[in-house]
Amino acid sequence: MTSRPPSTENVAIENVETLSDNWYVLRKYTFRYRRRDGSEQRLSREAYDRGNGAAILLYNREKNSLILTRQFRLPAFVNGLDDGMLLEVPAGLLDDDDPASAIRREAEEETGFRVRDVIPVFTAYTSPGSVTEQLHFFAAEYADRDRVGAGGGHAGEGEDIEVIEVGFDEAMAMIERGEIVDLKTIALIYHAAIKGLLGNS
Ligand SMILES: Nc1nc2c(ncn2[C@@H]2O[C@H](COP(=O)(O)OP(=O)(O)O[C@H]3O[C@H](CO)[C@@H](O)[C@H](O)[C@@H]3O)[C@@H](O)[C@H]2O)c(=O)[nH]1
Ligand SMILES: [Mg+2]
Incomplete structure (x- = not known):
């Protein structure tokens, strides 16, 4: 700010x-x-x-799938999320980078996927009554060959991120069952549905 x-x-x-x-x-x-x-x-x-951030839908049309992360989120844990493990799209703070560079960096650090073209989707305030954050949303297609590392985040900074590939229909069902409860993640999965990025097989 x-x-x-x-x-x-x-x-x-x-x-x-x-x-x-x-x-x-x-x-x-x-x-x-x-x-x-x-x-x-x-x-x-x-x-x-806490600065501004960026999030990304990594999707594969052929497999009709997307990439999610799973990690412990203390604020969600202390506010009712069972074991505190949250499923999210890859996301991170911009630090000093522009949004597109930041999301490429975060996607690779967290998931191991090196994405090339990232498409801006929308920018939104995530919690405007109390948090200044603007979040830049992106989408990018991934392929198995784009995986250049294991991901997982920075262990030294306490990150311990599991990478999960989920089918689109399963992701939609997980939202309905209350298993995906992160708003940025729900927004991007619904975006994929509405725009026909996934699900139109
Ligand atoms: N020591 C310490 N470290 C912290 C603290 N808060 C965060 N960190 C560390 O700061 C780093 C932030 O990681 P990022 O990947 O850059 O951000 P993020 O936490 O994933 O945030 C993303 O998701 C948020 C929740 O949806 C978004 O709010 C945010 O914009 C971004 O998209 C992590 O290593 C995290 O452990 C803290 O209070 N103390
Ligand atoms: Mg992150």
Whole structure:
């Protein structure tokens, strides 16, 4: 996020306080907000800034399949996800890369697949009431020969990522059975269905 807060004729940020700056940054913003009826309110809101990210649907038309990752997610674990193991499309933070470069890097680190052409699908705020993150969604076709490594992520950073190839029909059924419960993953699988990337065999 930019260091200088934005403003409009209806919103003026008056104060920014850093509440936590440990791994990522939690800030408290105090701002004047002009309501639609013209009256003004002074409000404060907290926003968690962990940077922006990218996610990708890796799909294979011939096999009618896609690549998912499975890893332990502490926030989901402490909020009701049985053993904390979450199925997701490959995804990661941009760090200092542009979205397309970042998702190529993350796809290879996490799954071992080196993808060439990545197609931008859409960009969306993942949790706009509390988290600043914008997530860039991509799709790319993969083939077995594109696998150049085992994936798995960075063990030194605590990543322990299992790579799973799933049939499209099974992935749709897993959403319905509540076995795929990650929103970015559901969004990309539904995108594949709606656009006929998979499932139209
Ligand atoms: N030490 C420490 N490490 C952390 C912490 N939080 C995250 N990490 C480490 O930071 C790295 C982040 O990995 P990425 O692959 O870049 O990000 P991600 O966690 O997969 O995030 C992706 O999925 C998120 C959830 O859907 C998205 O929010 C995000 O945009 C991105 O797409 C991982 O090695 C993770 O263990 C923390 O509080 N402490
Ligand atoms: Mg990741």
